[in-house]
Amino acid sequence: MFAYCADPKSLEGLSWLSCYLTTGTHLSFYASFLTVLVLLAVTAPIALGFGFGGAMAARSGAAPLRWLGKGYMAMVRGVPDIVFFLFFVIALDQGIEWLIHQARCPGWTDPIRNGLEFRVCPQAKMPPNSAPQIVHQIYGFALAVVTFALVFGAFAANVLSGAMKAVPRAQIETAESYGMTPRQVFRRILVPQMWIYALPGLSNLWLVLIKATPLLFLLGVQDIVYWARELGGSKTSTYAYPHPDWRLWYFLGLLVFYLLMTALSERLLARLERRLSRGQATASGEAQRREGGQTA
Template identity: 70%
Template sequence: MFASCADPSRLEGLSWLLCYLTSGKHLMFYTSFLVVIALMLIVAPIALLFGFGGALSARSHFAPLRWFGKGYTSMVRGVPDIIFFLFVPIAMDQGLEWLRHLYKCPPSDKPVWSNGEFSVCAAAKIPLATSAEGWHEAYGFTLAVVAFAIVFGAFAANVLYGAMNAVPRAQLETAEAYGMTPAQVRRRVLIPQMWTYALPGLSNLWLILIKATPLLFLLGVTDIVYWARELGATKSKLYDYPHPDWRLWYFLVLLCFYLGMTRISELVLARLTTRLARGQATMAGEAMRKAGA
């Protein structure tokens, strides 16, 4: 990065360490922290949207929709997360390439799935082999977002379903007595009231999401775990910056990062819980009422 780092073999002490920590691969390592944060910030609202859909479907009076909502939450919650994290990207990737194969590839008698292998013509590949590396990384990141959103959306659906059922039925009946339609009761009474019951469960899901981000490494995304293992491993004199096994120190950095993210999340969620509990008929709201009396 610096002109003085052009010949690492001539560097010593602090100069060597400074050039080592500002090398190209280390800059990519620092950027990967932003990738993890971006994953969390993107997945959280999408998973919450999936959760709302699943919860409202499970409460629907239309039987097929109710079966779909309950089946979605039961199926995803009943299968190990890592299975979905590995299955969804592969299934989506092959499904999209198969659809492109129908339109992009010339007719052929050769089946797409043959001898346990999936094969399409080069024009159907997503992204194309000639695409820039950035497109391959963006595509892999998108598949990872979908996989995370589906899994955590199912857990969010279960939390929101329980929170909706926890809202006192008397409040809903009062709204109905004032002439509100079911949609108005849901929008004006049910959903605003249920947040105070849902937040503890959603808070736990957010913390679990933070801890699950290292699974990006299994999905082929070059995240912080990949770079920590790559940079920390022993480097011989064949490399510009030879060093012994430093993985312990790199993973210690990851430990501090995740602990910091967890602590910041706890502080933010605690303030949000206090704000939502104000005036609510819950234990937290009752404690606030007594404290102010």
């Protein structure tokens, strides 16, 4: 990074540290923080979409849809996250390759499964072996996003289903008495009202999602945990920047990062809860009405 970093062995003190912290591997470490933030930004709305779909399916009058929604919530919530992550990523990857194999290699005669091995034709490999490394990384990241969204979508579905049931029945009946159709009642009354009841559960789910991002390391994505372990481990004199075991300090940095993320999230969620509580028949909404009356 700097001109004086050409010969690391001649460096000492702050010069050595400045060169050490700006190596290519450290730049990858800093970029991995962006990977975590992108995962959160992409996964959260997708998981919420899965959750809303699952909650709607669980409330459906059609028995197959209702069974599907309730089965999705029960199955995913009943399996430990780490087990589901490790299983589903492999299953999804092999499922995609199997479908491509059937389309591109209809004349393939060798068995796809040979004992514990899974073999498809070269044209069905995803991504192709000749693809650039960035394509492999994006593909692995996409699999991780789908897996995270499915897992946390099941929990979101349970939260949203409970929030829909918490909306006062009197409001639904009042809307129906005004001649609203079931679709209008759902869109104008039920959905706007349910968010204040769902927010506490969704807030907890968001914080759990933040804490679950280190599982990217288990899914083969080079995240902050991967780089903290790699960079913090003991480096001998064969390395350009030898140092003792510094994993304690690297993981301490991750601890601070996650605490800051949690603190910022709690502040934003508190503001969102206050905004959604306006005019609602909840304790928070009543407190705001009293506060407004005293101010007036």
